[in-house]
Amino acid sequence: MTAPLLELRHVGKTYAGGGLLSRRKVSAVKDVSFTLAAETPEVFAIIGESGSGKSSLARMVLGMGTATEGQVLFRGQDLARLRGRAARLDFMRQVQPIFQNPFEAFNPLTRVDRYLYATARNLAGADGQPAAEAAADRALQQVGLSLDELRGRFPHELSGGQLQRAAIARALIPGPALLVADEPVSMIDASLRMTIVNLFRELRDRLQVSILYITHDLATAYTISDRIVIMRQGEVVEAGDARAVLAHPTHPYSIQLKDSVLSVEGAWQEEGTRP
Numbered sequence: 131m132t133a134p135l136l137e138l139r140h141v142g143k144t145y146a147g148g149g150l151l152s153r154r155k156v157s158a159v160k161d162v163s164f165t166l167a168a169e170t171p172e173v174f175a176i177i178g179e180s181g182s183g184k185s186s187l188a189r190m191v192l193g194m195g196t197a198t199e200g201q202v203l204f205r206g207q208d209l210a211r212l213r214g215r216a217a218r219l220d221f222m223r224q225v226q227p228i229f230q231n232p233f234e235a236f237n238p239l240t241r242v243d244r245y246l247y248a249t250a251r252n253l254a255g256a257d258g259q260p261a262a263e264a265a266a267d268r269a270l271q272q273v274g275l276s277l278d279e280l281r282g283r284f285p286h287e288l289s290g291g292q293l294q295r296a297a298i299a300r301a302l303i304p305g306p307a308l309l310v311a312d313e314p315v316s317m318i319d320a321s322l323r324m325t326i327v328n329l330f331r332e333l334r335d336r337l338q339v340s341i342l343y344i345t346h347d348l349a350t351a352y353t354i355s356d357r358i359v360i361m362r363q364g365e366v367v368e369a370g371d372a373r374a375v376l377a378h379p380t381h382p383y384s385i386q387l388k389d390s391v392l393s394v395e396g397a398w399q400e401e402g403t404r405p
């Protein structure tokens with residue numbers, strides 16, 4: 131039997147809060163379990179307000195923080211037991227991050243195309259500049275850009291939307307199976323948010339890549355996601371098929387969120403911008 135792409139088993143994360151001498155502990159994530167199948171790529175949203183533990187969860191899935199309880203398994207491999215450079219590189223090829231602020235993800239003094247070439251060489255085996263450029267251009271085409279548009283340009287010479295697309299292209303270069311996108315559109319102009327999140331659905335279908343979409347914004351998550359979990363104070367309070375959860379929310383928090391989605395959808399319909 132094929133191991134799931136990603137499996138969280140009763141995952142918890144507790145931080146020692148309040149400095150070295152303090153005994154105060156912050157329980158950021160509590161007993162979270164879910165599974166993403168290997169065969170069926172999906173957009174899976176983790177929704178919660180600030181402080182609900184979303185970023186702590188994202189960091190554990192990316193192998194950037196270890197679970198203090200439970201296990202995070204990628205293709206059956208416990209990330210806490212990932213050892214050796216080859217295994218880490220293989221994991222990085224398969225699981226790629228997309229961060230909130232593209233202007234922080236790129237050094238302002240480095241041309242954007244250079245990042246793409248470096249990823250092509252380091253993670254996709256591109257041998258020489260022509261191969262790196264070809265890999266960069268292929269990935270940029272997947273997000274509606276091209277190398278010709280980007281060549282030689284610095285981050286500040288691109289719009290936030292273009293730069294976030296470039297960040298997504300960079301993440302696609304190694305041919306990942308999972309993208310972990312932590313609030314990828316919260317710093318993007320509101321008018322461009324939908325086009326960027328819709329891209330996740332297109333990439334799921336075109337490239338068979340799964341997306342863990344982490345957001346506080348129920349409206350975009352509801353629109354693009356196959357399944358959602360709603361977190362509050364580190365715990366999953368609701369989980370399941372996005373439409374089913376929103377049609378029949380049971381937790382007071384999800385009911386409240388649903389009301390906010392309905393008001394956003396109403397606004398979309400009035401503007402005629404509903405995707």
Ligand SMILES: Nc1ncnc2c1ncn2[C@@H]1O[C@H](COP(=O)(O)OP(=O)(O)OP(=O)(O)O)[C@@H](O)[C@H]1O
Binds near residue numbers: 157
């Ligand atoms: N390194 C850390 N040390 C101590 N406490 C932390 C640390 N990182 C996060 N926390 C705490 O854990 C809780 C969850 O934080 P986390 O960043 O995971 O939530 P979040 O839902 O992503 O919020 P936001 O959207 O504001 O980033 C918060 O109470 C936060 O203060």
